[in-house]
Amino acid sequence: MSQLPKNRPFPRVQTLFSLALLSLLAACASRPEATGASSAPAVARELSIFSINDFHGHIQPKSPTPLMPRLPDAQTGEIKPQAAGGVAYLASAMQKLRAGRENSVFVAAGDLIGASPQLSSLLRDEPTLSAIGELDLVASALGNHELDSGLPELLRKARGECPSEGCAWPGFKGPGFPYLAANLLDANTGKPLLATHVIKEVGGVKVAFVGAITRDTPSVVVPRSIQGLRFADEANTLNALIPQLRAQGAQLLVAVMHEGATHQGAANDPSYACPGLQGRGVDIAKRLDPAYALIISGHTHQAYTCKINGRLLVQAGSYGGWVTESRLKLDASNQVISAEAVNHPVLQSAYAPNPAFVALVQRAADLTAAVRNKPVAQLSQGAVRGAKAPFGDSTMGNLIADSQLAYAKKRGQADLALMNPGGIRADLVVEADRPVTMSDLFAIQPFANELVVMTLSGAQLRELLQRQLPKGDAPPRFLQVSSSLRYRWQIGPEGVAQLQDVKIDGQPLDDAKTYRLVVNNFMADGGDGHSVLRQGRDRVSLGVDIDAMAEWLTDNPAAVKQIQPGRIQQLP
Structure with missing residues (x-):
């Protein structure tokens, strides 16, 4: 399957829901108070950082439907559950959302695989990694469920290798993106076992994406799968990396962590206040050095766009039913002068499924039908x-x-x-x-x-x-x-x-x-x-x-x- 075109220039199609939110968020975005026409810093460039989290192998569009968020019906305005997610719809959504966003990048906050429906899990989640790899994803934080079968099995998949009996997914070559976990350490040596970060140039800006897995992984993964591993504090680890990141030329730092918050409000809060937001993700955000311009979170399967001490803390729900877009406006010295975010619902009624991904899902369905359909x-x-x-x-x-x-x-x-x-x-x-x-x-x-x-x-x-x-x-x-x-x-x-x-x-x-x-x-x-x-x-x-x-x-x-x-x- 060929990779999706990057930033393909075609007419941008979004749901009315997303368009209305973008207009409102633009009005509410934080920016310095201007005392005169010339006092506001000039915007040198704008970056769009798209993210998902907790996909959990939900490549299928139904049986089960990945997500059913309650949203206004496009025709009637009635608030009701609507089918969202499925990798073929996610692929189309990403194409359309990134169209016109010249300076954009796509990352994930972990648990892309593990705890997956049989369509993916029976094939060792290899179809999911193959599919996500075609979405131009540049990196993912490591999630606790990526370790369900142990670190060696994850590394095997990440390298695109096959076990002795062969890969479950014909032609499997791996995802093509790295997993990041700065705080996943060898229990004996104390050294990181995966890449801590990647630096990508986005719109002429060197952006460091620094990954972390929840330090609570030992309480949510069976002991045999994490023997010999140590999970350090997320904020302390990421803060300690800042001198190294700067030395490597990083101009903008983004934390991508598989830990998050709980939120009872809507998926988008134009005020970013998010009353009632709580959990470890909030604590980490408060302790994380201000050098990190954006915090992308996961793990709690919540959709929110919030600010903690003036800095964005975002999450895209789960199962590919939402995509977060974080938009950062930078001045000439690459300082953030405005930050806004919106969670776009991946409604099946709003997008035509991408045919190449429909074929991938059907292939997985055919290979697993005998077991699944019993x-x-x-x-x-x-x-x-x-x-x-x-x-x-x-x-x-x-x-x-x-x-x-x-x-x-x-x-x-x-x-x-x-x-x-x-x-x-x-x-x-x-x-x-x-x-x-x-x-x-x-x-x-x-x-x-x-x-x-x-x-x-x-x-x-x-x-x-x-x-x-x-x-x-x-x-x-x-x-x-x-x-x-x-x-x-x-x-x-x-x-x-x-x-x-x-x-x-x-x-x-x-x-x-x-x-x-x-x-x-x-x-x-x-x-x-x-x-x-x-x-x-x-x-x-x-x-x-x-x-x-x-x-x-x-x-x-x-x-x-x-x-x-x-x-x-x-x-x-």
Whole structure:
């Protein structure tokens, strides 16, 4: 497949949504106060830096649809979910967005692969890397999911090499862009294991893109995949590189990091104030040296355009459903005099899919059809990940936990199951004219985690549940629970969340008793900070999580309709 033309000059087509935002942002962009016509610095050049993050192998346009953002309908103005993403649409969007942007560049903030739908994952994510490489991407920060199969496997793909049995994607030659991670260090030598940065000339300006991976990677990746690796503080590492970057001639510094913030507001904030923005990305932005003109973030799957202490902090959501454009106006000495940003939605209704990428996706579909299309069950109702107050459990989380408990009970004794919400990557969408397939289930649980049964005391289980309750203003992320476990919680008089009324199979939790608990191997190793689970004893490994869900749905197709939230409830 030939590479996309760079900055091809043809009529620029954008959604009305993006055009309106650009006009508004231009009016709101930060610039020095002018006391006279000649006091404002002259704009010598303008750079457009496009970025994506957390693509996660979503090359397909549907089944599952990568993203469904709620946006105004182009015809009626009605706010409603609209299909977005798919690499063929992303390719067309990038062509059109970069048309007329003479001084533009395209980068990514990590997790381009890993936790991918079967269309990509069954082929070791090689089709995704091949496709993204055709989009004129110059570099990507390393994400934690790029390490799911270990650093050697990532390096193999990055170099375009094939394992002894051959590449899964015929003709695979690698992505053609480097992964950057200044803070990924050899645990023994302390030296970086990947490139720390690249310097690219954009519009006559030497721009350094400096990459960082979240230092919290050990809490979100299985230990065997990151043995021998150390993850240093992002801000400290990037700040220490500044003298080296300047010595190499870099005139503009851009941080590209796989860490971010959480944001409850719209994907675009013309004021850049972003009230309520929080998370590690904000802390890093506050500590990062002012020499960095722009911070491109990822990891949290949020779309936002914000400013922290006057500097842009941006993120493009996930799955290729958004593209961030950060526009920097520079004076003759390459100082930023104006910075604005907009998240462009990659709506399937706004772009014609690029034929070359349509063919690539179809080729991947043909190679994986036998596995993906295996039917599981005909369902009349689906399930969703979102929980609604006062409940902390979702129908999708309940379904997964119930399936894992049933799977374990068939193979021995078990009392309850817990599921980490971060491992639930999609809703269960039901279509009347076709059965649910293995591909649908893999989109929900793409990690192929092994199920582990372990013994915990009632006291340990109580500690586990208490520790995962929300703290301060942080949004709650409850472990999802099987039907055998129910509890309530409330905020106490001192503002501390307290566990209440924990019951297993209708009986109060007994601290002195032991219970058999089912979790996936990621959680069993203490993933997501659940260190109590490392204390579990008498461990027995079962099968793979997706097989448990498939077996349960096949055996109980009508049971999905019976699943309701209410197992976790907040008291007033």
